[in-house]
Amino acid sequence: MAIVKLHFMMAGKAPTLDAILLPMAKMTREDVLKLAKLARLNLTDSELDEFAREFTDILQYVEQLQTVDVEGLDPTNQVTGLTNVMRPDEVIDYGYEPAELLKNVPTVQDNQLKVKRMIA
Amino acid sequence: MTQWLPIAEIAAKVNAGELTATAMVEQALGAIADGADYQAIIATTETRARERAAIIDEQIKRGELAGRLAGVPFIAKDNFLVFGAETTAASNILRGFVAPYQSTAIERLEAEGAICVAKANLDAFAHGSSTENSDFFPTKNPHDKARVPGGSSGGSAAAVVLGMAPFALGTDTGGSIRLPASFCGAVGYKPTYGLVSRSGVVAMASSTDVIGPLTRTVDDAALVLDVMSGQDKLDGTTIVKDDAGYDGRALDLSGKKIGVIKEYMSDDLQPGVRQAIERAIDGARQAGAEIVEVSLPSLPLGLAIYYVLCPAEVSSNLSRYDGQRYGYSAPDAADLEESYTKSREVGFGAEAKRRIMIGTYVLSSGYYDAYYRKAQIVRTKLIKEFEAAFKEADFLLGPTVANTAFKLGEVSDPLQMYLTDIMTVAANLVGCPAISIPAGTSDELPVGLQLMAPSRADRDLLGCARRFEEVLA
Numbered sequence: 001m002a003i004v005k006l007h008f009m010m011a012g013k014a015p016t017l018d019a020i021l022l023p024m025a026k027m028t029r030e031d032v033l034k035l036a037k038l039a040r041l042n043l044t045d046s047e048l049d050e051f052a053r054e055f056t057d058i059l060q061y062v063e064q065l066q067t068v069d070v071e072g073l074d075p076t077n078q079v080t081g082l083t084n085v086m087r088p089d090e091v092i093d094y095g096y097e098p099a100e101l102l103k104n105v106p107t108v109q110d111n112q113l114k115v116k117r118m119i120a
Numbered sequence: 121m122t123q124w125l126p127i128a129e130i131a132a133k134v135n136a137g138e139l140t141a142t143a144m145v146e147q148a149l150g151a152i153a154d155g156a157d158y159q160a161i162i163a164t165t166e167t168r169a170r171e172r173a174a175i176i177d178e179q180i181k182r183g184e185l186a187g188r189l190a191g192v193p194f195i196a197k198d199n200f201l202v203f204g205a206e207t208t209a210a211s212n213i214l215r216g217f218v219a220p221y222q223s224t225a226i227e228r229l230e231a232e233g234a235i236c237v238a239k240a241n242l243d244a245f246a247h248g249s250s251t252e253n254s255d256f257f258p259t260k261n262p263h264d265k266a267r268v269p270g271g272s273s274g275g276s277a278a279a280v281v282l283g284m285a286p287f288a289l290g291t292d293t294g295g296s297i298r299l300p301a302s303f304c305g306a307v308g309y310k311p312t313y314g315l316v317s318r319s320g321v322v323a324m325a326s327s328t329d330v331i332g333p334l335t336r337t338v339d340d341a342a343l344v345l346d347v348m349s350g351q352d353k354l355d356g357t358t359i360v361k362d363d364a365g366y367d368g369r370a371l372d373l374s375g376k377k378i379g380v381i382k383e384y385m386s387d388d389l390q391p392g393v394r395q396a397i398e399r400a401i402d403g404a405r406q407a408g409a410e411i412v413e414v415s416l417p418s419l420p421l422g423l424a425i426y427y428v429l430c431p432a433e434v435s436s437n438l439s440r441y442d443g444q445r446y447g448y449s450a451p452d453a454a455d456l457e458e459s460y461t462k463s464r465e466v467g468f469g470a471e472a473k474r475r476i477m478i479g480t481y482v483l484s485s486g487y488y489d490a491y492y493r494k495a496q497i498v499r500t501k502l503i504k505e506f507e508a509a510f511k512e513a514d515f516l517l518g519p520t521v522a523n524t525a526f527k528l529g530e531v532s533d534p535l536q537m538y539l540t541d542i543m544t545v546a547a548n549l550v551g552c553p554a555i556s557i558p559a560g561t562s563d564e565l566p567v568g569l570q571l572m573a574p575s576r577a578d579r580d581l582l583g584c585a586r587r588f589e590e591v592l593a
Contacts, residue, residue, distance in 0.1 A: 035477040038484070039435065040442070040457075042465035043473070051474065057535045058478060062424040065494050068501065075496030076503060078327055078357070079551030079575070080314045085356035096220070104217055106449035115444050116456045 025059035027052045124286040127192050127340045131233065134191035137180055141173035141191030141235060148193035148237045151284045158260045160269075160278040162198045164238040165205045169193070172235045187233030189347060194229065195279045195288040198239035199246055199322035200331075202226055205236075209322045210254040211244040213447045213467025223320025224355065225289060225331050225348045232347050240275030240288055245438065246296055246324045247471040248272050249540040250531065255469045258528055262304055263565055267525040270303030270540075272296040276334045277304040287335045287344050293324045294426050295520075295544025297332050298556035302520035302568025305558045306334050309341040309582075312575045313551035314359040316345070317352030325433035326357075328426075328548035338557065338586040339368030345578070362579045370590055371583030374408025379513025383419040384543055390523040392562020397519050400559050400569045403591035404517075414513055416505045419546055421498055426545040427538055428482050428495035435479025438472060474534060499549050506550045510574045515584050519543060520556040520568030543570065553578045555585045559592055 032051045036043045043051070098111050107114040124130065133139040149169070152161055176186045196202055199209040201219035203226075208214045226236060243253035251259040251274025259274045261267040262281040269278040273290030277300035280288050290297040292310040301308025309332040316331040323329060333344040343366075350361040380401060385394070405411050443449040443463025450462030468476070482491035509516060521543060531537050547554035552575045559569035569588065573581035 031481075032477065035480050036473075039476045039480045040460040040464055041468070041473055041476065042461045047470075047473075051477065054474065054534050055478060055481070057533075058427060058538075059481075061535055061538075062428050062491065062495070065421065065424050065428070065498050066490070068418070068421060068494075068498050070494070070497045070501055073497050073500045073504075075493055076499040077496065079503070080357055080359055082314070082357065082359070087353055087356075094221070101220055103220065104446035106443065106446075113445060116453055116459045118456045 025056065025063050027055040027059065123283065124336070126337065127189065127286050127335075127343050130192050130286060131188055131190040134176070134233070135180060135185050139191065141176040141186070141233070142170070144191045144193050145169045145173040145235055145237055148285045151282065152238055152279075155282040155284060157265070158262060158278055158282060159257050160241055160259050160275040160282065160284065161195070161238045162208060162210065162241050162256060162275070163206060165202060165236050168204060169235050169237045172230070176233055176235070187231065188343070189229060190233035192234045192287070193237045193285045194234050195238045195240050195276060195285045196226060196236050197242050197273050197276045197288070197290050199242060199291060200226055200289055201320040202236050202239065205239060207239070207322070209245050210242045210256055211467065211469065211472065212255045213441045213463070214322075215448065217446055219320075221320060224317035224352045226320070228348050229344070237285060238279070240273070240279050242275055243272035243471070244469050245322065245434070245472055246272040246291055246293060247434070247475055249295070249299055249537050250526075251275060251300070252528065253469060253471045260528070261525045264525070267527050267565070268303065270300030270521070270525060272300075273308075273334060274300045277301050277306045277308065280304075280306045280334045280336060287333050287340055289331065290334050291321060291324070291329060291331055292548065293329045294430060294548050295541040297334060298520050298544050298554060298568065298570060299540065301334055301556040303525040303566065305566030307336065307338055307341050307558070307585075308332065308334050308556045308568075309345060310547060310554045311345060311349065312359070312553045312578055313548075314357050315349045315361065315578060317355040317358050319352055319354035323437040325430040326437065327429065327433060330548070337368070338555070338582060338589050341555070342366045342368040342582045345582070359576070362576070364579055366579055366582055368586045369583055370586040371580060372408070373404060373584065373587050376409050376515065376584070377412055377513040378404050378409045379412050379414030379509055379516045381419070381516055381518040382413050382415040383417075384518030388522065389519060390562055393519050393521075393523060393567050396560040396562060396567040397569060400588060400592060401517065404588065407587060407591050412513055414509045414516060416502070416509055416546075418498065418502045418505050420542075422502060422546040422549055423538060423542050425495045425499050425502065425549055426541070427478075428491050429499070429549075431475040431479035432483050432492050433479070434475040435477075435483065438468070438476055441467060443467070471534070502546065503550050506546070506552065514573070515581065516572040518570050520570040524562050524565035524567060547572050551575050553581045555581060557585050557589055557592075
């Protein structure tokens with residue numbers, strides 16, 4: 001695929017993904033299962049296999065960052081140059097009735113959001 | 121195909137009573153119906169649009185003016201909250217969500233008389249480069265129905281090119297305005313980070329998300345940007361707009377230095393794309409610009425930086441979709457934990473799940489420093505290279521994408537799809553403004569020319585792009 005070829009030419013890397021493989025970036029089914037649990041996602045068996053393969057590819061691709069010389073550089077968190085943007089802590093009346101703002105809530109009782117019990 | 125006057129002319133004629141807002145809205149709705157095959161639109165907002173048009177027409181009958189965008193119809197990507205309209209971000213988890221408030225961008229456009237007529241399709245949550253990741257249906261390219269429109273603002277770009285409205289709104293996190301503009305043959309503008317408020321827009325990756333217009337001309341894009349931009353108390357990351365505002369006045373390029381990005385002009389460019397870009401370079405030279413070659417050695421790393429930072433921020437931003445407060449909620453869950461997991465399982469498509477999990481991984485303890493922090497540091501390196509490049513050149517130039525629109529289903533591997541963004545992500549990581557303008561065709565498919573300028577030089581960039589538009593005409 002031309003798009004992929006372009007990247008490797010641009011990065012000046014070897015032509016296969018294996019060349020930039022670091023041992024830590026191999027994702028197993030079990031790893032994916034653990035991540036899914038952390039991210040509150042249910043996955044099917046076939047999704048587990050597919051994601052394990054795809055995540056390995058993606059992580060191997062981003063491994064190229066490991067070898068970059070970043071001596072003396074700090075991380076960039078944001079690019080606006082703005083710091084500590086403050087506003088007065090005050091109530092602004094937008095004229096809503098609570099019921100209007102609760103319209104999208106799946107289950108409401110007495111103007112409150114109702115959830116399932118937390119301990120099974 | 122429906123033709124539209126320049127936006128400023130539509131507004132002038134509506135204000136003068138020579139055209140009605142109602143007629144403009146009907147023209148847009150008619151074009152939307154005619155182009156239904158392209159699947160650019162998720163839903164129209166016709167009831168509200170007709171009501172607003174009637175109000176504007178009444179206002180004008182009373183002898184009042186209705187604003188700089190009086191009666192101008194537009195289409196919003198479906199990740200913009202429009203009051204009272206369903207806002208899905210093309211995702212199953214937000215299906216049925218009716219916006220109880222609206223985005224600042226829409227508020228500002230409406231305050232000048234513009235009328236939202238429809239919500240456009242996108243890759244769900246703006247995750248994608250082809251609009252095939254929509255949880256509902258893919259959009260088709262206006263030039264070839266077998267091809268993708270690009271993404272994630274593919275519905276917006278296709279709609280503008282199909283004449284459904286004079287302008288559409290998109291969001292650009294890694295190229296999502298410029299890429300579909302390139303594939304469809306529209307103008308797509310990505311402003312400096314922070315220039316347009318993101319209040320009321322579904323968040324993707326907050327450190328690079330921006331809002332911008334898709335139009336047919338640079339002039340139209342500048343006018344829409346001028347109306348939308350500037351500080352907003354509802355978005356603490358907004359910056360002040362240029363004192364002179366934004367307009368489509370062409371910039372005299374004589375004496376200006378235009379840096380052709382060496383890393384983007386590789387032999388692997390599709391030949392027709394290369395020819396189109398070289399033609400634009402020749403045009404700029406004839407217009408008096410000095411052409412210099414500029415190298416940004418870390419540019420090829422941009423995509424790797426992006427595909428660490430973006431999923432990390434996505435995993436955080438999408439944690440709010442928990443099935444409890446709004447959106448899809450699994451009806452048969454035994455307890456709260458199961459309600460979360462089942463709602464998210466059904467509500468999120470494959471790409472959202474992929475990004476959430478990759479993000480969770482790169483942010484997890486033990487990997488945070490190796491991935492997330494490292495990517496943030498390499499981001500600094502890229503920013504410094506751009507700063508140096510902008511000392512050598514006033515503007516940077518290259519293609520928007522290495523190729524023209526690919527076929528629906530042609531790119532099925534997620535990593536290959538990510539690589540489509542390789543030339544657009546840099547501007548997002550750096551925060552600088554960038555634009556894609558039509559630069560001819562390759563095998564009858566549109567090619568986009570990308571121009572970039574230093575952060576906050578949006579006014580100059582629009583002027584430069586306008587001049588290129590003249591040169592390429």
